[in-house]
Amino acid sequence: MPGHRTKGFCASAAALVLCTMLAGCGGSGESVGGGKVVLRYTWWGNPDRAERTEQAVALFEKQHPNIQVQTSFSAYEAYKQKLATQAAGGDAPDVMQLDYRQIDQYASGGVLLDLDKEKAVLRTGEIDAGLLATGRLDDTQYAIPQGRGTETVAYDVKAWKASGVPLPGRSWTWSEWADAMRALAEKTGKPGATDPGQSEDCFEVWLRGQGKSLYTKDGGLGFTADDLTRWWTFTDRLRREGAVSPAEQTTQLDGSVENTPLGRGEATADSNWDAPASGFLALIPSGVALPPMPSGEDGTPGQYFKPSMFLGVGAGTGHPKEAAQLVDFLINDAQAAKILGATRGIPVNESIRERTESQLKDFDKTIADYQASLEGSLKAPPQAPPSGDNALQATFQRDYDQVSYERMSPREAAENYVTEAKAELRS
Amino acid sequence: MTTTDIPAPAARKPAATTAPKRRPKRESQGPAWVFLSPWVLGAIVLTLLPMAVSLYLSFTDYDLFNPPRWVGLRNYVQMFTEDPRYWRSVMTTLTYVVIAVPLQLALALAVALALKSMKRGKGFYRSAFYAPSLLGASMSIALVWRAVFNDGGTVDNLLGTGGWVNKPGWALLAVALLTVWQFGAPMVIFLAGLQQIPGELYEAAAVDGAGKWRQFVSVTVPMLSPVLFFNLVLQTIQAFQVFTPAFAIGAGKGGPADSTLVYTLYLYDRGFVASHMGYASAMAWVLLIVIGAVTAVLFRTSRSWVFYASEGDR
Numbered sequence: 001m002p003g004h005r006t007k008g009f010c011a012s013a014a015a016l017v018l019c020t021m022l023a024g025c026g027g028s029g030e031s032v033g034g035g036k037v038v039l040r041y042t043w044w045g046n047p048d049r050a051e052r053t054e055q056a057v058a059l060f061e062k063q064h065p066n067i068q069v070q071t072s073f074s075a076y077e078a079y080k081q082k083l084a085t086q087a088a089g090g091d092a093p094d095v096m097q098l099d100y101r102q103i104d105q106y107a108s109g110g111v112l113l114d115l116d117k118e119k120a121v122l123r124t125g126e127i128d129a130g131l132l133a134t135g136r137l138d139d140t141q142y143a144i145p146q147g148r149g150t151e152t153v154a155y156d157v158k159a160w161k162a163s164g165v166p167l168p169g170r171s172w173t174w175s176e177w178a179d180a181m182r183a184l185a186e187k188t189g190k191p192g193a194t195d196p197g198q199s200e201d202c203f204e205v206w207l208r209g210q211g212k213s214l215y216t217k218d219g220g221l222g223f224t225a226d227d228l229t230r231w232w233t234f235t236d237r238l239r240r241e242g243a244v245s246p247a248e249q250t251t252q253l254d255g256s257v258e259n260t261p262l263g264r265g266e267a268t269a270d271s272n273w274d275a276p277a278s279g280f281l282a283l284i285p286s287g288v289a290l291p292p293m294p295s296g297e298d299g300t301p302g303q304y305f306k307p308s309m310f311l312g313v314g315a316g317t318g319h320p321k322e323a324a325q326l327v328d329f330l331i332n333d334a335q336a337a338k339i340l341g342a343t344r345g346i347p348v349n350e351s352i353r354e355r356t357e358s359q360l361k362d363f364d365k366t367i368a369d370y371q372a373s374l375e376g377s378l379k380a381p382p383q384a385p386p387s388g389d390n391a392l393q394a395t396f397q398r399d400y401d402q403v404s405y406e407r408m409s410p411r412e413a414a415e416n417y418v419t420e421a422k423a424e425l426r427s
Numbered sequence: 428m429t430t431t432d433i434p435a436p437a438a439r440k441p442a443a444t445t446a447p448k449r450r451p452k453r454e455s456q457g458p459a460w461v462f463l464s465p466w467v468l469g470a471i472v473l474t475l476l477p478m479a480v481s482l483y484l485s486f487t488d489y490d491l492f493n494p495p496r497w498v499g500l501r502n503y504v505q506m507f508t509e510d511p512r513y514w515r516s517v518m519t520t521l522t523y524v525v526i527a528v529p530l531q532l533a534l535a536l537a538v539a540l541a542l543k544s545m546k547r548g549k550g551f552y553r554s555a556f557y558a559p560s561l562l563g564a565s566m567s568i569a570l571v572w573r574a575v576f577n578d579g580g581t582v583d584n585l586l587g588t589g590g591w592v593n594k595p596g597w598a599l600l601a602v603a604l605l606t607v608w609q610f611g612a613p614m615v616i617f618l619a620g621l622q623q624i625p626g627e628l629y630e631a632a633a634v635d636g637a638g639k640w641r642q643f644v645s646v647t648v649p650m651l652s653p654v655l656f657f658n659l660v661l662q663t664i665q666a667f668q669v670f671t672p673a674f675a676i677g678a679g680k681g682g683p684a685d686s687t688l689v690y691t692l693y694l695y696d697r698g699f700v701a702s703h704m705g706y707a708s709a710m711a712w713v714l715l716i717v718i719g720a721v722t723a724v725l726f727r728t729s730r731s732w733v734f735y736a737s738e739g740d741r
Contacts, residue, residue, distance in 0.1 A: 077679065078679070080700075081679075081699050081700060084491060084699055084700075084702060085699055087491070087492065088491035088492065088704070105490075105492060105702070106492070108492070108493070109490070109491070109492020109493055110492065111492060247593075247683065247684075248578055248593035248594065248683070249578070249593075251593060251678070251683040251684070252593065252678065254678060254679075387490075390702070391700060391701035391702060394680065394696075394700055394701070395701075397680075398680065398684075398685065401683060401684040401685070402684050402685070404684075405595050405683060405684040407595070407684055424701070
């Protein structure tokens with residue numbers, strides 16, 4: 001039946017063509033909208049940062065009519081997981097925001113583009129050499145620091161004043177901090193602050209206040225189970241006293257300010273990085289102040305200036321030049337800097353920093369003043385954490401959960417953590 | 428998800444293939460293959476190939492970024508002998524299965540029985556009870572669930588529970604309840620099964636003086652046992668693979684204090700949070716084998732309690 005066969009073949013051929021077309025539609029999607037270059041730019045942050053980033057990106061698109069930028073953002077924890085998945089699938093975004101903890105793993109895993117190749121459009125001359133070097137690995141610039149940040153004890157000014165407890169001064173030790181939290185809890189009837197026991201960052205500050213560090217120079221563990229036991233015993237006691245948040249609240253932390261006890265109106269203070277603390281303003285309109293983190297008992301500061309975050313370009317991007325242009329714009333463009341303010345930390349471009357520091361408004365100014373007050377008093381930052389640290393941050397929080405839910409003693413949990421950390425850092 | 432897992436009844440063989448001893452003029456298989464190709468390709472590229480790769484990865488150390496490194500059985504050894512969290516996730520999953528599956532089936536059967544004897548509005552209630560099964564697998568419902576059972580959420584306000592999702596002893600129950608609530612799919616199947624039971628059996632039983640309960644035990648349950656078995660197997664397999672509700676309710680971490688760390692969540696944690704894809708692959712294969720074994724055991728026990736009406740004819 002030749003006729004029949006022909007018909008069959010026609011139909012099947014048509015089906016095949018359809019399939020190919022459908023498959024084609026799902027493809028790269030590079031030149032949507034009349035030959036425009038489309039860049040994907042992803043980052044983590046809060047709504048405040050989102051609004052400003054969108055404005056800056058709109059300006060970039062206006063200046064570069066041939067480029068369209070698709071942005072997406074989420075809270076830190078979710079972002080970290082999504083980016084890891086994308087990167088592993090060879091589908092890393094063209095431009096991505098990176099954390100200090102991710103640099104080592106992403107650069108050595110071949111996810112990031114060597115930015116020296118795009119020197120022509122990406123200027124780094126006005127960034128402090130030491131700060132710029134934090135984005136280098138094996139003498140290759142894989143990422144550009146985007147801002148400078150440090151930790152702080154953000155607090156609700158109105159609530160603290162109302163409690164009658166003396167406001168924090170320009171420095172305090174961990175025991176003074178603990179006393180203040182106890183006093184706050186007593187006066188306000190709710191915990192003074194977020195339980196810092198779950199935070200590897202807070203632990204690092206505490207550790208550095210005693211002259212120790214999270215990691216050794218060769219990427220091993222810089223502390224012992226005894227150190228961690230002492231830290232968790234300290235925070236666990238505060239939790240039992242009600243001076244810091246109960247386990248039920250602490251476990252809800254996901255890196256967003258909205259889910260901190262302070263953001264939820266369940267506490268008076270919170271330990272956070274200074275830049276994201278701007279997110280508290282939307283939740284606590286009466287005002288937030290930024291005193292420094294507690295220091296060691298002898299006054300040794302534990303906190304440090306850290307490159308708050310980086311921008312990197314995906315090694316597999318189809319448009320390295322355009323991606324580098326976007327990075328350059330976000331870091332070196334004066335107008336962009338004005339829009340972005342200090343939402344990702346104080347700008348790294350020296351001349352922009354000098355020019356904009358006086359123009360900073362509102363909370364951006366609070367952050368700039370806070371950093372200025374610490375200038376010269378802090379110790380040098382540690383080198384970028386080893387790859388395994390990325391996972392250990394979550395482990396730290398989880399192991400402390402076992403303590404705060406009273407399923408393990410601080411010693412048991414600390415020993416658990418140290419065992420797991422050693423295995424993680426070895427592999 | 429729920430409905431797609433139900434195996435389609437075996438297609439009736441076309442009459443042409445049963446009778447002839449010699450093939451009529453060879454018909455070209457070309458068009459058939461062309462039409463099938465998307466599915467054949469799909470099966471190979473999207474199912475078989477990834478499975479093969481995953482099996483390979485399970486014998487390697489692979490951090491997603493650097494090339495996999497062959498480590499032989501190390502992942503499996505580590506899993507069984509050196510990883511307390513692995514065993515915790517196994518126990519959590521088993522607890523979950525034991526809570527969720529019987530509760531869900533009991534509820535599905537109860538509602539199916541109620542609907543069967545209902546005179547009016549059957550269609551409405553059937554849809555209403557089925558709706559959660561359609562919605563329930565989604566992340567958004569899981570998040571709503573989290574809000575409902577959270578500290579300060581609806582349940583807290585009504586019962587003063589203080590929020591189940593933040594209590595290690597209660598969080599898993601919140602996860603299980605979300606699954607139980609999605610009893611629509613087994614309910615519809617029960618309903619179909621109930622309607623198959625011949626009315627004469629009940630009449631005969633009634634004549635013999637059996638009350639409602641007696642009828643249920645002696646007529647409904649045995650007649651329904653194949654359907655019950657079918658639902659039990661399906662729901663058990665699904666329960667072993669629970670992920671979305673645990674992910675949402677445990678805030679992506681299996682929290683609080685690992686109390687909702689079900690197997691697949693730990694697998695995800697190892698693979699995508701800790702970047703140990705080799706280990707995660709090994710976990711996936713163990714899960715596959717365990718589910719296979721559990722299903723086999725269920726089939727074995729079914730011989731003693733599942734009654735097929737056709738058996739009487741033999």
